[in-house]
Amino acid sequence: MMGLRRGGLIIATIGAVSLFIGAAWAHPPFCICKMANATTVSCEGGFADGTGVPGVRLDVIRYDESVVLQTKFGPDSTVSFKRPDGEFYMLFDAGPGQSFDVDYKDIQ
Amino acid sequence: MTVLASPSRGASLWQRWRFHLSALVLIAPIVFGPAWFHQNAFFDGKKGLGQREIGEIAVGPWSVRLAEFKLSEPDAEGRAGHAKEFALALCPACVDQVKAAYLRVGKPRNLRTAGALFSGTPYRQTAEMRVPERTTADDELWLTLEGWDGTLHQATIPIRTASPVMAAWLEKRGRS
Numbered sequence: 001m002m003g004l005r006r007g008g009l010i011i012a013t014i015g016a017v018s019l020f021i022g023a024a025w026a027h028p029p030f031c032i033c034k035m036a037n038a039t040t041v042s043c044e045g046g047f048a049d050g051t052g053v054p055g056v057r058l059d060v061i062r063y064d065e066s067v068v069l070q071t072k073f074g075p076d077s078t079v080s081f082k083r084p085d086g087e088f089y090m091l092f093d094a095g096p097g098q099s100f101d102v103d104y105k106d107i108q
Numbered sequence: 109m110t111v112l113a114s115p116s117r118g119a120s121l122w123q124r125w126r127f128h129l130s131a132l133v134l135i136a137p138i139v140f141g142p143a144w145f146h147q148n149a150f151f152d153g154k155k156g157l158g159q160r161e162i163g164e165i166a167v168g169p170w171s172v173r174l175a176e177f178k179l180s181e182p183d184a185e186g187r188a189g190h191a192k193e194f195a196l197a198l199c200p201a202c203v204d205q206v207k208a209a210y211l212r213v214g215k216p217r218n219l220r221t222a223g224a225l226f227s228g229t230p231y232r233q234t235a236e237m238r239v240p241e242r243t244t245a246d247d248e249l250w251l252t253l254e255g256w257d258g259t260l261h262q263a264t265i266p267i268r269t270a271s272p273v274m275a276a277w278l279e280k281r282g283r284s
Binding site (some may be wrong): 027029047048065089091093096099100 | 185187191220225238
């Protein structure tokens with residue numbers, strides 16, 4: 001009896017949850033940059049739903065907006081480059097509204 | 109003499125409980141129906157722009173109505189950190205003039221870093237704005253509108269005004 005009641009509750013819960021499955025949400029981009037060694041920065045990009053970003057552009061830009069490096073994420077959605085001197089930020093740009101900037105102070 | 113095979117346990121349970129199951133099928137829509145219709149009306153915009161309207165905000169020559177889409181703390185988005193959804197409606201007079209609207213925490217460096225892009229109709233569009241790790245409750249949201257003529261106009265909204273729930277969440281996060 002208890003088992004069947006529990007089963008009924010599970011069915012009802014699944015039914016209720018399925019009512020809201022149609023609501024689709026955006027999946028924001030992310031870009032995590034770390035020092036791979038003393039001179040090399042390694043960045044991993046992607047989207048919150050697990051989508052990779054092979055071939056997507058990553059720019060390294062100084063605070064004065066001069067572009068130091070234009071590169072792309074590799075097949076494994078990572079990219080490595082020599083750390084520039086001074087103040088800069090990295091811009092993962094997958095299109096309007098799908099960009100993610102990482103300040104050099106946020107390199108882990 | 110014919111010996112009748114006893115039904116299996118599964119068949120027996122089905123025979124005994126199928127009535128209750130059919131009743132459940134009828135009852136579930138009655139119980140969950142109102143919530144479903146409410147949710148549907150909310151997503152259709154019949155319940156307003158969002159769950160909490162922030163108000164009319166002047167952005168250069170234009171204005172928008174901004175709202176918290178859901179009256180809740182920012183959503184966890186896995187490796188992307190946290191994000192908070194906002195809804196926006198362009199002023200009727202500027203519908204034809206505004207090409208895009210963006211929202212982010214902190215001042216954007218340029219248009220490429222303007223933040224989350226609002227999508228939807230000019231009368232109700234939404235954007236899921238990223239909440240960077242270093243965000244504090246005293247920071248501001250920057251709303252950038254881009255016109256079809258290429259002009260950019262910006263407005264700032266304190267987080268405490270835009271979303272008291274998010275401000276409280278940030279304060280709690282800052283303490284922990």
